[in-house]
Amino acid sequence: MPSRPDSDPANDPANDPANDPANDPEDDLDRGVYGITVAAELVGLEAQSLRLYESRGLLTPDRTSGGTRRYSANDVTRLRRIAELMATGVNLTGVGMLLDLQDENTRLRREIDARPDGRPRPRATARQSGA
Numbered sequence: 795m796p797s798r799p800d801s802d803p804a805n806d807p808a809n810d811p812a813n814d815p816a817n818d819p820e821d822d823l824d825r826g827v828y829g830i831t832v833a834a835e836l837v838g839l840e841a842q843s844l845r846l847y848e849s850r851g852l853l854t855p856d857r858t859s860g861g862t863r864r865y866s867a868n869d870v871t872r873l874r875r876i877a878e879l880m881a882t883g884v885n886l887t888g889v890g891m892l893l894d895l896q897d898e899n900t901r902l903r904r905e906i907d908a909r910p911d912g913r914p915r916p917r918a919t920a921r922q923s924g925a
Contacts, residue, residue: 826856826864833865837873844873850886852876852893 833855834841847853848863853872856864865873872893879889906913 823867826866826869828865828870830855830863830865833863833870833873836870837877839873839877847873847876847886850890852886852890 828836830841830844834844844855844863844865848855853869853876855869856866858864875893875896876889879892880886884892
């Protein structure tokens, strides 16, 4: 008896690598793949600058079991943003503050986008919050 085409495991969506949560393209952006020299070249900075930015808490690259830094695509994007801000005269403390604000803004936008109605939650007034 011939097999039905829809019973073929190759046609089963559960077997499609694109449907595997482990293959989420968003995860690839966070996976450390670039060494410090390559990451520095990609953004036009010296490797020592990347070490300084890490020591100031501006980014946290992945580390191999041996301790080697591995930068992700998101890290490279963040390094480009740091370089842009530094080029406009913002000091490292200011860069850190701006990046924190941008990260918070991104988090809040995702939170709003995840709401079914797409609207922000109403703000609590002083009376409602008990202040």
